[in-house]
Amino acid sequence: QKEVEQDPGPLSVPEGAIVSLNCTYSNSAFQYFMWYRQYSRKGPELLMYTYSSGNKEDGRFTAQVDKSSKYISLFIRDSQPSDSATYLCAMGRGYGGATNKLIFGTGTLLAVQP
């Protein structure tokens, strides 16, 4: 079993839709949860960063972490064609330095149709 599971998609939605992206994980030691956006042939860009359980909102993006269910989500409101990219979830166990090793999901390819 992979430590982090993510549906690879592709996910196609119309412009303006609410998008829900999810990951599940098996390692209860994970405490830091990130969402990255990666455009084709580019490096990942950090979107959201959450510590432990709870919600975090930033503009059109909301990240949720449910540690009891080992489930994290990213919601995108009023989706735009420019949101079309691959979204990667990532998780880490410790603080900075050598313990900040991230385990990535496979990424979900999102296409927002104009």
Place this chain on the structure above:
Amino acid sequence: GAVVSQHPSWVICKSGTSVKIECRSLDFQATTMFWYRQFPKQSLMLMATSNEGSKATYEQGVEKDKFLINHASLTLSTLTVTSAHPEDSSFYICSASRGGRKNTEAFFGQGTRLTVV
């Protein structure tokens, strides 16, 4: 956010030659740098973790003699792919972390696409 620059963006080399990829943190000191490899339609796979001034820690299955990592300063890490073969063709990405209890974010470079012919 912090800026991490990776160079070159793409490189084509002949089989059997070596290629060096640089990763620089431009506006912060990176205590730790990470090197990842990403094959088409797959996720990022961590290859190694390097701390400034120390030997890199390699993930299981990654040949340390083939993928040489140097982290000689707090702003620069290099990955050298030695005796490259076509199966080493991939997208190589570095990330850098400030370190410390409040600095757990890792900032990524733009990646280097390596093609070995």
